[in-house]
Amino acid sequence: MTKAILVTGAGGVGKTTVSAALGVKSARLGQRTLVLTVDPARRLASALGVGDELGSEPEPHPDEPNLWAAMLDASLSWRSVATRHADPDVADRLVNNEFFLAASQHFPASQSYAAADQAATFVEAGAWDIVVVDTPPSAGGIDFFTAPAQMADLVGGRLLRWLTGGPLPGRFLYRRAGRPVLRIADSILGSDLLERVAEFLLDLRTTYDGVADRGRQIEALMGRATILVVTTADPAPVTEAARFYRELPAIGGQPAAVIFNRSLPEEWIGFKPPENVARELVENLQRWGAESLRQSDARTEFAAVNHAHVSSIPWQPEPPNDLDGLAGLISSAASMPASVLDPGEI
Amino acid sequence: MLEKRLLVVSGKGGVGKSAVAAALAQLATRHGKRVLVIDMGESAGLSAHLGVTDLEFTPREVRPDLHAMRLVRSDSLIEYLTLQLSIRGLSRLGGLARAFDALATAAPAVREIISIGKVLWEVREQNWDLVIADAPPTGQLGSYLRAPLSIAELVPTGRIQRQAAWMGDTLANPAVTNVILVNLAEELPTTETNQTLEWLERNDLVPEPTIVTNRLVSALAVKARGEGPVKEAALHHQAVYAEQQHWLERLTPDVSLPYLFGLLTPSEVAARLSEEFEAHL
Numbered sequence: 001m002t003k004a005i006l007v008t009g010a011g012g013v014g015k016t017t018v019s020a021a022l023g024v025k026s027a028r029l030g031q032r033t034l035v036l037t038v039d040p041a042r043r044l045a046s047a048l049g050v051g052d053e054l055g056s057e058p059e060p061h062p063d064e065p066n067l068w069a070a071m072l073d074a075s076l077s078w079r080s081v082a083t084r085h086a087d088p089d090v091a092d093r094l095v096n097n098e099f100f101l102a103a104s105q106h107f108p109a110s111q112s113y114a115a116a117d118q119a120a121t122f123v124e125a126g127a128w129d130i131v132v133v134d135t136p137p138s139a140g141g142i143d144f145f146t147a148p149a150q151m152a153d154l155v156g157g158r159l160l161r162w163l164t165g166g167p168l169p170g171r172f173l174y175r176r177a178g179r180p181v182l183r184i185a186d187s188i189l190g191s192d193l194l195e196r197v198a199e200f201l202l203d204l205r206t207t208y209d210g211v212a213d214r215g216r217q218i219e220a221l222m223g224r225a226t227i228l229v230v231t232t233a234d235p236a237p238v239t240e241a242a243r244f245y246r247e248l249p250a251i252g253g254q255p256a257a258v259i260f261n262r263s264l265p266e267e268w269i270g271f272k273p274p275e276n277v278a279r280e281l282v283e284n285l286q287r288w289g290a291e292s293l294r295q296s297d298a299r300t301e302f303a304a305v306n307h308a309h310v311s312s313i314p315w316q317p318e319p320p321n322d323l324d325g326l327a328g329l330i331s332s333a334a335s336m337p338a339s340v341l342d343p344g345e346i
Numbered sequence: 347m348l349e350k351r352l353l354v355v356s357g358k359g360g361v362g363k364s365a366v367a368a369a370l371a372q373l374a375t376r377h378g379k380r381v382l383v384i385d386m387g388e389s390a391g392l393s394a395h396l397g398v399t400d401l402e403f404t405p406r407e408v409r410p411d412l413h414a415m416r417l418v419r420s421d422s423l424i425e426y427l428t429l430q431l432s433i434r435g436l437s438r439l440g441g442l443a444r445a446f447d448a449l450a451t452a453a454p455a456v457r458e459i460i461s462i463g464k465v466l467w468e469v470r471e472q473n474w475d476l477v478i479a480d481a482p483p484t485g486q487l488g489s490y491l492r493a494p495l496s497i498a499e500l501v502p503t504g505r506i507q508r509q510a511a512w513m514g515d516t517l518a519n520p521a522v523t524n525v526i527l528v529n530l531a532e533e534l535p536t537t538e539t540n541q542t543l544e545w546l547e548r549n550d551l552v553p554e555p556t557i558v559t560n561r562l563v564s565a566l567a568v569k570a571r572g573e574g575p576v577k578e579a580a581l582h583h584q585a586v587y588a589e590q591q592h593w594l595e596r597l598t599p600d601v602s603l604p605y606l607f608g609l610l611t612p613s614e615v616a617a618r619l620s621e622e623f624e625a626h627l
Contacts, residue, residue: 290608
């Protein structure tokens with residue numbers, strides 16, 4: 001059975017680097033490992049052996065046995081929903097619809113849904129011992145987990161039921177007459193906007209069974225996955241990380257650990273420098289020592305408030321850009337749960 | 347900046363956008379302005395930087411002449427419907443507002459026009475010398491700034507269509523509006539800010555934005571020497587400085603704000619940044 005590791009967290013915290021590092025480390029433990037990443041920096045893409053041609057098909061690494069990498073294509077978005085779950089003529093209307101185009105931009109869950117769908121497909125394939133998924137950062141990342149249900153809800157249509165005034169319709173049943181609320185809406189929005197929205201939603205409604213079934217499969221896979229939350233000690237990503245601990249249990253998930261990336265050394269805190277050191281250097285150490293203390297406090301508080309297993313990866317002057325550097329990142333981590341990369345431990 | 351009527355503060359998530367919005371609000375109040383600052387997002391950032399626990403839709407005076415509110419879309423819509431249509435009866439309005447909210451997930455620009463519309467309404471009503479919007483992050487900023495135009499294109503008739511025109515004019519007026527993009531001298535924020543600048547230039551919806559780059563360290567006056575933590579911290583500082591200088595070359599800020607070290611509360615951060623802005627005036 002394939003074990004999925006979902007690496008989540010706010011954008012800009014080094015989530016993609018940590019995902020790649022976990023993948024390399026896992027491959028070096030002798031496990032067939034696939035890393036699924038979103039929009040990696042060039043140096044990471046080349047470290048993972050995917051070079052410039054970032055395909056959505058897994059490529060074996062030229063120099064690292066057991067390691068594969070592929071890109072998640074978040075831009076597939078609703079287009080794939082339409083083409084997979086709707087009749088060809090309906091799909092054609094959908095992808096060319098102005099609301100469809102707007103909805104795919106306005107509804108970040110659709111991108112997350114497409115990414116979760118692709119990731120689930122690779123886990124189901126059973127060709128790897130471990131699949132590491134670098135989740136897309138849209139809407140703080142929690143979207144990746146709620147997207148299947150959100151999609152089914154939108155497609156299944158509370159709005160549509162409201163617009164059509166009842167349970168569901170054959171072809172076209174947008175009924176303005178006799179519904180004062182719709183008349184008011186029309187006077188604000190202009191007549192026919194709601195009618196066009198209703199038409200779009202009726203087409204979208206035909207994908208409901210497909211989307212809902214697939215959503216349940218994806219959720220089941222997520223429920224069995226190991227979830228890691230990556231953050232730095234900055235307040236904004238810490239707030240995002242706390243959301244995972246607060247909201248995931250409600251949808252059947254529980255993070256295995258939070259990883260504080262780019263942690264400054266604790267020895268800097270309150271360090272007494274020797275007498276003969278230049279004043280500027282002493283003051284510099286005091287400033288960064290205060291930062292290290294702030295980070296340490298943030299980790300302690302996070303563990304206490306969220307009942308979290310806290311791990312930390314030390315700050316490095318240069319981000320790792322090769323396989324050894326990536327593997328070293330995981331080796332240097334403090335308190336990483338050993339079970340994370342153990343395929344038997346699901 | 348303080349001569350405008352509306353400051354729209356945006357930036358990539360985590361760059362200190364809410365801290366800058368709170369700092370500018372304090373600065374303007376010190377200069378005798380009557381200020382309304384609006385939290386357009388769902389984060390608790392702005393209220394923390396203002397030193398209050400929570401904000402509501404109804405503006406509240408958090409310190410003399412500094413009023414703050416949180417934009418709640420359903421409240422905003424109910425207010426709009428009450429003012430515009432003279433509809434009474436909250437139960438009916440509540441249902442309508444919920445339905446609009448659902449509509450906003452599918453119909454382009456409806457969600458955005460309800461939010462930005464409230465901000466622009468406050469500017470138009472002239473209850474304040476200055477309105478400061480702690481706006482959505484840059485990833486979504488474009489759809490908010492473009493909302494009046496999108497509505498005008500999408501809806502051929504109707505009341506919103508007529509109002510979209512003055513909203514667009516207000517945003518485009520350089521005497522009224524200034525967009526402030528908060529940035530960090532790091533790869534992802536600078537790339538995103540540059541993309542936003544290109545988009546804004548291409549779409550020409552607002553006057554040229556002001557770039558505020560936050561959390562800049564200054565050069566270490568001496569060479570990294572010694573051993574152990576003294577040398578490590580010096581090397582760390584130099585690496586951060588070099589990285590920041592690299593990204594500063596790719597985007598030159600109009601205002602530079604310093605890295606604030608150590609344990610400061612969010613309201614202390616806002617107060618310190620407001621002094622930094624003062625020095626820039």
